[in-house]
Amino acid sequence: SRSIRLAVIPGDGIGREVVAQGLKVLSAVLPSDVKLETEEYDLGARRYHATGEILPDAELASLKHHDAILLGAIGDPSVPAGVLERGLLLKLRFAFDHYVNLRPSKLFPNTATPLAGRPDIDFVVVREGTEGPYTGNGGSLRTGTPHEVATEVSVNTALGVERVVRDAYERAQARPRKKLTLVHKNNVLVYAGQLWKSTFDRVGREYPEVTTDYLHVDAATIFMVTQPERFDVIVTDNLFGDILTDLAAAVTGGIGLAASGNINPDGAFPSMFEPVHGSAPDIAGTGKADPTATVLSVAMLLRHLGHEAEAARIETAVAEDLAARDGAAPRTTDETGDALALRVTG
Ligand code: IPM
Ligand code: MN
Numbered sequence: 001s002r003s004i005r006l007a008v009i010p011g012d013g014i015g016r017e018v019v020a021q022g023l024k025v026l027s028a029v030l031p032s033d034v035k036l037e038t039e040e041y042d043l044g045a046r047r048y049h050a051t052g053e054i055l056p057d058a059e060l061a062s063l064k065h066h067d068a069i070l071l072g073a074i075g076d077p078s079v080p081a082g083v084l085e086r087g088l089l090l091k092l093r094f095a096f097d098h099y100v101n102l103r104p105s106k107l108f109p110n111t112a113t114p115l116a117g118r119p120d121i122d123f124v125v126v127r128e129g130t131e132g133p134y135t136g137n138g139g140s141l142r143t144g145t146p147h148e149v150a151t152e153v154s155v156n157t158a159l160g161v162e163r164v165v166r167d168a169y170e171r172a173q174a175r176p177r178k179k180l181t182l183v184h185k186n187n188v189l190v191y192a193g194q195l196w197k198s199t200f201d202r203v204g205r206e207y208p209e210v211t212t213d214y215l216h217v218d219a220a221t222i223f224m225v226t227q228p229e230r231f232d233v234i235v236t237d238n239l240f241g242d243i244l245t246d247l248a249a250a251v252t253g254g255i256g257l258a259a260s261g262n263i264n265p266d267g268a269f270p271s272m273f274e275p276v277h278g279s280a281p282d283i284a285g286t287g288k289a290d291p292t293a294t295v296l297s298v299a300m301l302l303r304h305l306g307h308e309a310e311a312a313r314i315e316t317a318v319a320e321d322l323a324a325r326d327g328a329a330p331r332t333t334d335e336t337g338d339a340l341a342l343r344v345t346g
Contacts, residue, residue: 003035004305007066007270011044012084013279014289014333015072021291021337022070022298025317028341029302029310039066043088045076054087060095068301069272072294073279086136093129096269098262099160100167101129101238102300103245103276105228109323111253115228121252123231126168127241129262131160132192134238156192156237161199167265168235169207179232180204181213183220183240196237220244225251249276253322256290259297261304273301287332292318295340310344317343 008023010016023038030036041059048054063069074089075081092098107113107121115121131154138152165182172180182200186193197214204212213230215223217240223230224247236244249258258276275293283289296318303311317340331339 002033003037004030004068005066006036006038006301007063007069008038008040009043009069009071009074010040011072011074011088011279012046012076013073013281013284014277015044015074015279017072017284017287017289017333018275018291018294019070019072021333021340022294024337025295025314025340025344026298026302029313029344030307031310034307044074045079045084048079048084054084055091060091063092064096064269066270067305068270070294070298070301071272071274073275073277075279077281090134090136092272093262094135096262096272097264097266098129098269098272099131099164100261100263100265101127101241102261102263103127103241103248104259104300105245105248105252107228107252108257108319110326111257111322113251113253114225115251118229121228123228123248124171124233125241125245125248126164126171126233126235127245128160128164128236128238130238131155131157132238154189154192154237154239156195158195158199161195162203163265165196165199165203165235168233169203169210172210172233173207175232177211177232178209179211179213180207181215181220181231181234183215183217183234183236183244185217185240186214187216192237200235217244221247224248228252245276254290256293257296257318257322258293259300261297261300263304271301271304273297273304287334288330289333291333291337292321292340295337313344314340 010019074084104124133152133154135155137155141149168180172178184193184196186197249255255277260274260276262272264271275297277293299311299314320343321339
């Protein structure tokens with residue numbers, strides 16, 4: 001489409017700084033006939049302290065009327081752990097049915113990685129985004145006593161598992177290597193594991209060209225470091241996917257480069273794009289944050305909205321910029337944003 005109505009949630013800490021750079025590159029890459037309308041939402045720790053509000057219903061309803069959402073980062077040490085994460089970030093993922101949490105990992109040239117010099121690494125994790133242990137299903141008995149019992153129930157529905165598994169097969173089918181790996185822990189989590197594995201096998205019969213593999217999550221962490229080239233598309237549950245994608249980021253250039261999309265493939269709700277990293281309060285305000293992960297998330301956003309050429313231009317600019325970084329003095333957040341904006345227009 002020739003216009004993009006974008007909701008922007010800068011959020012907390014470095015989220016605000018990196019989102020500014022993401023928008024800078026977005027404006028630079030868009031052709032003049034694509035109209036960009038942005039609406040900024042003041043959500044996060046500052047708003048919470050000022051008004052006590054986390055994500056009011058009116059704002060949730062208003063967010064829905066956008067083509068996509070760009071989010072920086074949520075979370076601040078001044079707010080108890082989980083309040084903003086659950087009340088804002090997870091609420092958005094659940095409300096907008098972001099059941100595909102897409103997290104690509106590519107080994108860019110010239111990046112700090114323990115795997116330098118290895119064959120090309122290029123895989124994508126399809127992390128389930130609306131179920132598993134993230135649903136807030138659980139509780140505590142005899143809280144605060146030596147006999148406390150705390151449970152956190154992992155919710156896995158047949159429909160929820162099938163739709164994300166199917167999405168992963170579609171993505172695997174569309175890639176040159178056509179390989180899909182299910183990651184779970186079905187030797188211990190037998191009920192959920194059985195549902196995932198049987199769904200994976202059943203849906204797989206519809207995709208005879210896709211090669212399949214199964215790994216327990218612990219073994220998957222070993223292979224991600226020792227043989228990352230064995231992965232093409234990975235499908236996994238919400239919590240395993242959370243952990244695995246931080247590891248994936250660390251071994252493919254660092255968390256400063258890891259982009260993600262919270263996708264509602266049905267298109268009923270806006271999808272939301274964000275860097276995998278958090279609000280990093282320790283470096284907020286220092287200008288040290290690398291905005292590249294946000295810029296790459298903007299590329300995913302553009303691709304999702306059908307602007308493939310612009311998405312590819314951003315990815316090329318990032319690869320060139322990383323190649324040019326060798327030995328250069330460290331740059332500020334703003335300088336990296338400027339450099340990328342220049343490259344996408346050049
Ligand atoms: C992520 C984050 C979130 C998650 C937190 C902040 C709730 O770690 O996007 O990976 O666990 O999904
Ligand atoms: Mn995470």
